[in-house]
Amino acid sequence: MKIAIVGFGAAAIGFIEQVKNSDCEIHIFEKSRDIYSSSISGIRADGKLFVSKDMGGELDVDLELQKDLVDFWIKKSGNGQVETGHSFAGMDHYKKFYAKGFQPVLSDFYHLGTDQLKEVLFNIYEEYRSLKNIHFHFENPISKVELAGRKVKIDQFDSFDKVVVAVGRSGHKLIKTIIKRYPQIVLDSTRVDIGVRLELPDHIVEDLNREMYEFKVRYKSRTGYMVRTFCNNPSGFVVTEHYGDFTTVNGHSKIAEKSRNTNFAVLTTVQLTEPFNDPIGYGSHIAKMTNLLGGDKVILQTYSHFVDSRRTKNLYRVQPTLPEERFILGDINLAYPRRIIESIIDFIEHLNEVIPGLAHPDNLVYAPEIKFYSNKLDNDLFKNLKFIGDCSGYTRSIIYASAHGHLMGKQILNE
Ligand SMILES: Cc1cc2nc3c(=O)[nH]c(=O)nc-3n(C[C@H](O)[C@H](O)[C@H](O)COP(=O)(O)OP(=O)(O)OC[C@H]3O[C@@H](n4cnc5c(N)ncnc54)[C@H](O)[C@@H]3O)c2cc1C
Structure with a gap:
């Protein structure tokens, strides 16, 4: 199966981790010049990784998978140095906020820091680059995605069996053109x-x-x-x-x-x-x-x-x-x-x-x-065109975006 992934960010990485060892031929189209570019992906600043059911996205991602994904990101950092904590683990603060009308949000978090993030992305890229079935195409801002019979076409490239759009929030222009062509994919935008x-x-x-x-x-x-x-x-x-x-x-x-x-x-x-x-x-x-x-x-x-x-x-x-x-x-x-x-x-x-x-x-x-917030897009409408991560409207964090990719990768392999 020939798969195109548009955008190389957290969601794409979650997806690739699932499909990299299959016999799929994977082409990644990324608008940034290279992996060092300051504009590449949302994984550039801060790198707080949250494990929580209450924040990060509107997907049902079990805590075990979230924790596995946190371990994945931490392992890819240079020295694995992280600051960690739990919000409202102690009841004292929880009670104080609650008494004044606040709803405390529970989560565990792991802070990598802006400085380590670059290395994480670089290490992941180096691994994928060495795999025979993965092909990177940098400096390729995709502007058109179209269904073509049982295949999907992107810009001037050959058709693909599946196209997974993972352009994050910075890819809103592409999403806008897709919505213009297929307005029925929008579920919610308010x-x-x-x-x-x-x-x-x-x-x-x-x-x-x-x-x-x-x-x-x-x-x-x-x-x-x-x-x-x-x-x-x-x-x-x-x-x-x-x-x-x-x-x-x-x-x-x-x-x-x-x-x-x-x-x-x-x-x-x-x-x-x-x-x-x-x-x-x-x-x-x-x-x-x-x-x-x-x-x-x-x-x-x-x-x-x-x-x-x-x-x-x-x-x-x-x-x-x-x-x-x-x-x-x-x-x-x-x-x-x-x-x-x-x-x-x-x-x-x-x-x-x-x-x-x-x-x-x-x-x-x-x-x-x-x-x-991106528009919520319907992933059940087209068999061969899928949207993952922040551009789909279902995620807003590194862990939820990578979980979305992970789940989509699994789904495609099981089909
Ligand atoms: C400044 C900042 C700080 C953040 N800090 C945190 C944090 O600490 N913790 C946390 O959990 N989340 C954080 N986030 C949110 C998090 O980065 C995103 O939720 C997550 O990266 C979403 O993953 P994604 O794969 O959907 O999109 P992204 O990671 O943004 O990746 C999308 C990729 O698609 C590429 N692209 C866009 N358009 C096109 C196109 N037309 N053609 C080809 N490629 C395209 C982009 O260049 C980019 O590389 C932060 C976001 C920002 C902006």
């Missing part, structure tokens, strides 16, 4: 997470950071919107992410280099109903509006000014880890809808009751922080 990134001195959250490294809680705010923490980075760094026509904030941490600040995202889930069907358009417009105000930079504001809707002109005790040339001091309220701002403030004020100091006036708030 959700986007819009929020800010909070940065504060380590000492305010050091108990939580020590106990569980990544604290994840959800909360139903007074606006009715669900708000959650996401991607906590103890002693980490705020970074910017470029999506072509707009720039957002993100955060990461490293094993070797440490800052004195912790940053994490506070995200409001916006889930709208018909006739709305363009969550990516909605989120992109808010991001662009924020960039417009910031002269193409992200906006930084102190927490008290964020609450009072006043432009920040000076900072006080907390110094940003994002380099100065990447942000502008401003007012996020001019770009964000009121209901989202109110949800975020309600969340932070409540969090401050569990973690005193979280709402200090001079803590830092960055925007835009936006997490897009």
